[in-house]
Amino acid sequence: MSLTLPEDNTRRMELVRIAARLFRDQGYERTTVRDIGTAAGMQSGSLFYHFRTKEEILVAVMALGITRTTEQLAAALARENKPLERVRALFHVHLNSLLGENQAALEVMLYEWRSVSSESRPGLIVLRDRYEALWQQVLDEAAAAGLVKANTRLLRRTLLGSLHWTVQWYNRSGTLGVAELADQIMALTLKD
Amino acid sequence: MSLTLPEDNTRRMELVRIAARLFRDQGYERTTVRDIGTAAGMQSGSLFYHFRTKEEILVAVMALGITRTTEQLAAALARENKPLERVRALFHVHLNSLLGENQAALEVMLYEWRSVSSESRPGLIVLRDRYEALWQQVLDEAAAAGLVKANTRLLRRTLLGSLHWTVQWYNRSGTLGVAELADQIMALTLKD
Amino acid sequence: MSLTLPEDNTRRMELVRIAARLFRDQGYERTTVRDIGTAAGMQSGSLFYHFRTKEEILVAVMALGITRTTEQLAAALARENKPLERVRALFHVHLNSLLGENQAALEVMLYEWRSVSSESRPGLIVLRDRYEALWQQVLDEAAAAGLVKANTRLLRRTLLGSLHWTVQWYNRSGTLGVAELADQIMALTLKD
Amino acid sequence: MSLTLPEDNTRRMELVRIAARLFRDQGYERTTVRDIGTAAGMQSGSLFYHFRTKEEILVAVMALGITRTTEQLAAALARENKPLERVRALFHVHLNSLLGENQAALEVMLYEWRSVSSESRPGLIVLRDRYEALWQQVLDEAAAAGLVKANTRLLRRTLLGSLHWTVQWYNRSGTLGVAELADQIMALTLKD
């Protein structure tokens, strides 16, 4: 099962985006291929021209989510070289990918792991590790600069947990913006 | 659907514990009533003598998870009056309930929310809010004592997110004990 | 399966009456033994002390319905010797047994025949034939007296059909009384 | 639940006819969807591509039964203008729909009413009332012509009851033909 992003295949890409939203809103198990077909304006059987199985759709959604976020983080880090700004990028990119408009894929990546077959896991783990390696690097720099505490491996995990959990309580239609929230969580994290 | 804990009904209670483990390991949707029956040594139909629906089992598991944890936290807090020790209780009780041996129900509470019907949610939310109110109170005291930062409402949410996420990466058979992990996460949280 | 009326067994008789009402209101197939137990204030399993199977309850209900009605008709005919009055008795007894208060068993006899096993049918057919023989005799007398048309075998069947069907449209809480209805249907039947 | 007759959908129509016969012979409750599937040469699950629920099949059968009969009666009445002949049409069309070859749907309409959900009833009642309105009109004309007694509303009900009941005793393989039976019942009904 290839994890190549199907950027070149626009119809497939569109289906992945549609599925991402449904998986996020209803859960993977509770979303039927009929649901996806209906949302895409086609019969459920037609989906199987684009994907071999329902799980392949899930994996494609997840790969999209983690890859897009990794690309965005890499791009942001390429623009910043001050440790504090680089830390800020971690929070902003991650929260935007989770809570921003038209985002759904990363959340699926986080919360539907159990439905991924053992065959598909290794490929996704590679993608996830690549993303977390960026985090680790930035946090290490920040610790060296005295911005955060030294236990950066645990810090990475607790921070990611904090951010992941925001999808459970953040109110998209409330007054607190995503960027503002990112700054507030960062403030809680910094020493002093 | 009553949320009364069926402490007095031992058979039902046993079934809840069995289901909790299955729901945690395979997910609620992927666990069949036949799975539960088999694990309990009975026919799947027999389950419906004790529960009206599969979802009622889920709700019972969740209610057990959050109620037990609340009781344990309340008991621990009753024994401590120093702010730092009270904060420590938050971490230890929570992580023990999530990662300790023979624990499963709280994790189900956190990760299967989407499968709870809208009719059952309010009752569970009440239980959850009761638990989080204890957290809020202890964190407020700690902030007043200068132990943690002042934005305690957000702090409560990010800390809980950090702890919840441990189930995704903590290795029960590794060298890091649950209590030690709790202390390390607390250390990351405290000012200085 | 004995068709002896269990007059001597009051508890069993009470259960038959309770079942009759449920079978009439919901249908035999849609009525569960749990329903009967609940209505009788006992567990469903306890019913099987009184009856071997659910079908035995149905047969008991039917036997009660047809036997009671036969007894009432025989008693009424014993009091009348004028052909017109005897015909009137046919209509009054039958409609009272179908539509009167606290009546249910005869209606079950008419409309749940399909659920009776082939083993139980002969016994019930005997009871039914005994009842219809009374009808046939009275109609023959009436034809001889010029009260009704001569095709009494067909007349018996169409009249019984007319009366049976009243349960589908008669409104127990309306202004038309059962006795009045019986007279009106009789009027339609008489010659002239 | 649409009551439109699915004339244009031949597969669905075929399933309705198959179900009609099973429902008539075994009763709706005693007929399983597996029975229907087997009779139609398909898996039971496949039925649910054509119908949402088993009850939808029942309603389709009933709608077919009453609509077909209404159409046939309307067509027959359009050909006759003498009161006696119009009355004869009532009996012939109705009995043919109940007892004729390849007929089953109307009988289901009459005897499975209890299994129709309250949501589906109003639509069917409209269809039934349309049919009975034709009866009422013809009987009123006949009464005006002195052919039948004046209490036509009750007459309509008792006549329909008589005819409905024929399914319980008429022997399809006996010597009495359906048309002959219709004439005999009509003869019992006419004045003189």
Next chain:
DNA sequence: GATGAATGAGGGTTCATTCAT
């Protein structure tokens, strides 16, 4: 006489998947 707990077969229904057209 009755209960509580369970059985076990079967019920209607769902749903990912297939495939001829």
Next chain:
DNA sequence: GATGAATGAACCCTCATTCAT
């Protein structure tokens, strides 16, 4: 690329019935 129809396995749940207590 897509459809319409079907598959077939599995799902949750029901229910008459049993039986030790």
